[in-house]
Amino acid sequence: MPEALAPLPEHRAIPRMPALLALGVRLAPYPPGDMLLTRLARKILARNPGVLERLGSYRRSRFVLTASDVPVSFLLDLTRDLPAVSLHRDPPAGDARISGSLAVLIGLVHGVWDGDALFFSRDLTVEGDTSAVLALRNAIDDAELDLGQELATFAGPLSGLARRLIEGVERTTGVPLTRSGAVR
Amino acid sequence: MMELVCPAGTPASLRAAVDAGAHAIYCGFADDTNARNFPGLNFSRREMAEGIAYAHARGAKVLIAINTFPRAGEMELWHRAVSDAATLGADAAILADLGLIAHAAERHPSLRRHLSVQAAAANPDVINFYASAFDVKRVVLPRVLSVEEIATINRDIDVETEVFVFGGLCVMAEGRCSLSSYISGKSPNMNGVCSPASHVSYVEEGGDLAARLGGYTIHRTPAQAPAPYPTLCKGCFKVGARTGYVFEDPASLDASQLLPALSRAGVTALKIEGRQRSRAYVAQVVRNFRQAVEALAEGREVPVGALARLTEGQAATAGAYNKIWR
Amino acid sequence: MQLTVGPIQGFWDAGLWSAFYERLAETPGISRVVLGELVCSKRLPFYQTRLPDAVAQLLAGGKDVALTSLALITPLKRERRMAAELAAMELEVEVNDLTMLAYLPEGARFSVGPLVNVYNEGTLAVLQRRGAVGVCLPPELSAASVQRICAATDMPVEVWGWGRLPLAISGRCYHARYHDRAKDQCQFVCAEDPDGLAVDTLDDQQFLAINGLQTLSGQCANMAHHLPSLRQAGVASLRLSPQTTGFFEVIDLFADLTSGRIDAEEFCAKALPHAPGGAFCDGFLDGPTGVAWSGARGEVRTQPAGTP
Numbered sequence: 153m154p155e156a157l158a159p160l161p162e163h164r165a166i167p168r169m170p171a172l173l174a175l176g177v178r179l180a181p182y183p184p185g186d187m188l189l190t191r192l193a194r195k196i197l198a199r200n201p202g203v204l205e206r207l208g209s210y211r212r213s214r215f216v217l218t219a220s221d222v223p224v225s226f227l228l229d230l231t232r233d234l235p236a237v238s239l240h241r242d243p244p245a246g247d248a249r250i251s252g253s254l255a256v257l258i259g260l261v262h263g264v265w266d267g268d269a270l271f272f273s274r275d276l277t278v279e280g281d282t283s284a285v286l287a288l289r290n291a292i293d294d295a296e297l298d299l300g301q302e303l304a305t306f307a308g309p310l311s312g313l314a315r316r317l318i319e320g321v322e323r324t325t326g327v328p329l330t331r332s333g334a335v336r
Numbered sequence: 337m338m339e340l341v342c343p344a345g346t347p348a349s350l351r352a353a354v355d356a357g358a359h360a361i362y363c364g365f366a367d368d369t370n371a372r373n374f375p376g377l378n379f380s381r382r383e384m385a386e387g388i389a390y391a392h393a394r395g396a397k398v399l400i401a402i403n404t405f406p407r408a409g410e411m412e413l414w415h416r417a418v419s420d421a422a423t424l425g426a427d428a429a430i431l432a433d434l435g436l437i438a439h440a441a442e443r444h445p446s447l448r449r450h451l452s453v454q455a456a457a458a459n460p461d462v463i464n465f466y467a468s469a470f471d472v473k474r475v476v477l478p479r480v481l482s483v484e485e486i487a488t489i490n491r492d493i494d495v496e497t498e499v500f501v502f503g504g505l506c507v508m509a510e511g512r513c514s515l516s517s518y519i520s521g522k523s524p525n526m527n528g529v530c531s532p533a534s535h536v537s538y539v540e541e542g543g544d545l546a547a548r549l550g551g552y553t554i555h556r557t558p559a560q561a562p563a564p565y566p567t568l569c570k571g572c573f574k575v576g577a578r579t580g581y582v583f584e585d586p587a588s589l590d591a592s593q594l595l596p597a598l599s600r601a602g603v604t605a606l607k608i609e610g611r612q613r614s615r616a617y618v619a620q621v622v623r624n625f626r627q628a629v630e631a632l633a634e635g636r637e638v639p640v641g642a643l644a645r646l647t648e649g650q651a652a653t654a655g656a657y658n659k660i661w662r
Numbered sequence: 663m664q665l666t667v668g669p670i671q672g673f674w675d676a677g678l679w680s681a682f683y684e685r686l687a688e689t690p691g692i693s694r695v696v697l698g699e700l701v702c703s704k705r706l707p708f709y710q711t712r713l714p715d716a717v718a719q720l721l722a723g724g725k726d727v728a729l730t731s732l733a734l735i736t737p738l739k740r741e742r743r744m745a746a747e748l749a750a751m752e753l754e755v756e757v758n759d760l761t762m763l764a765y766l767p768e769g770a771r772f773s774v775g776p777l778v779n780v781y782n783e784g785t786l787a788v789l790q791r792r793g794a795v796g797v798c799l800p801p802e803l804s805a806a807s808v809q810r811i812c813a814a815t816d817m818p819v820e821v822w823g824w825g826r827l828p829l830a831i832s833g834r835c836y837h838a839r840y841h842d843r844a845k846d847q848c849q850f851v852c853a854e855d856p857d858g859l860a861v862d863t864l865d866d867q868q869f870l871a872i873n874g875l876q877t878l879s880g881q882c883a884n885m886a887h888h889l890p891s892l893r894q895a896g897v898a899s900l901r902l903s904p905q906t907t908g909f910f911e912v913i914d915l916f917a918d919l920t921s922g923r924i925d926a927e928e929f930c931a932k933a934l935p936h937a938p939g940g941a942f943c944d945g946f947l948d949g950p951t952g953v954a955w956s957g958a959r960g961e962v963r964t965q966p967a968g969t970p
Contacts, residue, residue, distance in 0.1 A: 206346075206376045208366075266617035274563050282533040283375045286612075290376030293614045294346035405781035408803075409810035434760065435784030458833075459737045461745070462761035469763075480833030485737045508877070509734050511779060513830035514802040515870070518879060518952035521945075523802060525779065546865070550951060553863040569830075573869065574862045575840055582836060582861050582872065662834045662845035 167255050167326035174222050177254065182239045188306075189237035193228065196295075196302055197235055204230070206291035210284040216246035219254035248280035248288075255327040260289070261297055264328040300330035337633040338595070339605035341399065341498060342622045345377040345612055350387045350398075352619040357626030360397040362430060363387065363611065364528075369417040370401045371432075371454060372611040373528030385424050397427035403452035404528045405433045405511075415439060422447040430476065431455075432511055441470040451475040453500070454511035454524070460492035467495045474498055476607060478509050479589070482659040483597045490602030499598060502621060503609025505589040505655050507569050515568045520550040531567045538563065555586070590652035595628055595638050598657075663889065663920045664899035665913070666694040666798070666820055668776075669730040669756075671701060671828065671903060672856040672873050676709045678906065683716035687723030689910060691917035694726040694899065696756045696775070698748075700733050701831070701876045703741045704850070717753065728754040733777045733831045733876070735761040756798075763792060771795045776822060776901065777831070781807065783814035790817060798901050801827045801883065805947040809895040818898035823885045824912060825903025826858055826871055826878040826938050827952070836872040848874075856906045857938045868941055879953065882937035886919055886926040887956045888947050908936030930957055 197203055204211055207230070215228040225243040229236045243249060250257070256275050259265045267289045270276035278285045300318040307314035322329040342358035344350035350361050364370025366378035379387060388398045400421040406414040414436050421429045422444040429447055431437045432454035440449055453476040457463050466472040474496040477486060490497055508515070510524070517523030520535040535550045540559075547555040547566040554566035564570065564586035573582045589609070591598070598606070606629065608621055628638045655661055667686060670679070686695060697716060699706040713729075720727045731748055735741045748755055749765035757763065758775035766772055774797040780786050786797060798820035799808060812819050835845040837852040837859065852859075858871030858878045871878040885892065885900065892900075902909075902916060915933050918924045924932075930942065945954025 208375065210375065263614055263616040266614045268565075268613055269617070272562055272564060277538070279538075282536050286374055286533050287376035290346060290374070290612075294348045296348050296615070405779055406784065408782040408807040408814075411782055411784050433779065433781065433785055435782055435786070435788050438788045439784060456734070459735050459742060459761055461742060461764040462735070462759070465760070465764035480734070481736070488737045507834060508830040508832045512734065512777065514800075514952065515829050515877065517802055517946070518827070518829055521949055521951040525781065525802065552867055552869060553865040556864045572864060574864060574866070575859060575872070578840070579864065582840065583877070656833050662838075
């Protein structure tokens, strides 16, 4: 009977959010940030009704996403008809909490990393209702979201420029800010 | 070329798998009728129709898994799934329950029937029984057989065989295991889930992370070590004075190096496990295996794919295909 | 409510095996006995020649007798030959792997064992059309399923009543693995644990038991508390799974329980010392988990730590 695990293959590198970018996220004023993120979330959910459908019985959950390297927590509150997102320095209460580096969280939305693999390697940790997290992960994976693209459209006539800026940051930092078709 | 049968838990994964070169996709309806009944996963009837259209337009097949065992008194849900699979134009239904197979053969004879791995048909005689009694065209072999035994089976049967080559690994004969419901109340056979996430807890205790299922400790790992999911049969337990992986290490299946042997053993189709994995994972595994089966068909060396890091971030094994595994 | 003794799950010494059936033949209260090798084809040669005598004694003792098939028949020549020989015998076969349907002659009467996946009335009807005359349902079934299946069939229905539950069967031998041996060189080490070898969690919670290729529950199933509801559902018999010690005391207690001489509480108190693993479970019938026990909490040796 094997008593210990064989050595594991070396884990691939997940890029760290550059200090300056992380600082930017940390210092971002909260109320305008809340407004922007809420608008973004409502727009995405309206355009992708399948996300809420896939959540099924977890349709009314409060999800806390903690970017542990910033550190900042996002509360995605689906308890009311209109979803809301708010930023918090300390993780607020919720039905389930997902924690990982900001790059991991963003990459997960974009399908760059496989949630199971991140979970096994502990790049991602889950607390609270594991089923709710699974439902959210599957719903988002199916929606093929592109946060970079969505954010860029907020820039209105400058969206093309914003898009190129986001892609530039993605290239130099390695943080997956747009949708991808492959696992890294 | 051996047929590549690929998993899809969502419509996005189905499209990703088709685009990556899958010959066939297997998927299920979003209810108790399929053995990957996870939150947020699987297909509505509308999504299934769209998925079938997408796959057929690109020359790929869709196989619908209806492979749990119908609950007594509630068989209607499973009957409707079979009927809808036929109506939606699925290329086959993957079935496990004897009664459901008989029902499908009688009511929907033109819907091709595959025998699910959950039926644990592990020898030529029982496969021939399913073929003659219910006109089953293909059998998914349980993961308890060696390559030699698969060859033996193929010599003695007339139906196609499909084998798992990558992903999760059952150490028990599939469909013949109720460990999960013993501990959690939910089982693959009845609920389509094994070691369900709803019963999982991770607790930090004295520098260790304890992974529990239904309150039972399945793993205890040091703070920085990888944390395997607490799948019952891959836990670390105490027996007598010893501690270890009594049933199986937390490893997953990778039989990519055995493709030539499986081809020689007469296998028709290769199956990739993982309807619960992300669309990006599915696409990557499918691309790698498509290259491998193409190479094999052209008599080239099978490339050593970059699949290792996709194996749950863990060790990989060829499982029972190597006889020594037992 | 009748009582059936199921096949021995563990690997017993041949002498003990013979003595067990000799005594069982003389034991009142048991109406039916299923015997033969359920788990591992390598064990059968050790007692195969003793089978005819045991069967003759049981028949002479007035018991119905059936011979079990293996739980998992693999492509091994030895196992396929065993299946063919079993089908050719004069005795009723208890099918525990559907492979037997390929071997049994058309119209042969057989019974269906607890390791066949009979989860619903549709499957049972298919088996009945092929010659099934009785069924012992899988232990995993809920009380509601048992009730619905009973209501839908005219066949006698049996339910697991006592003993470590057969939870899984594999191609891999866990006893050989535990002793760092290959399956082919197992040296029959499972004989050291004829009632199963306990598997506990790292937090010392009682969990499972291994028996060669088979995985058993760590706790002993005991359906005493469910007797009234099983009767009401129309269940005809309870299956008692043999163990090397205390089994005849358990039979006597079940005879007292089913005839109403003692109640379930008295039964449980008197039977606990004979329970393999020293603890009871009966949760598959009414939840929430298979390992759950409907009786007083204090009777169970170890409780799960943490929260689900």
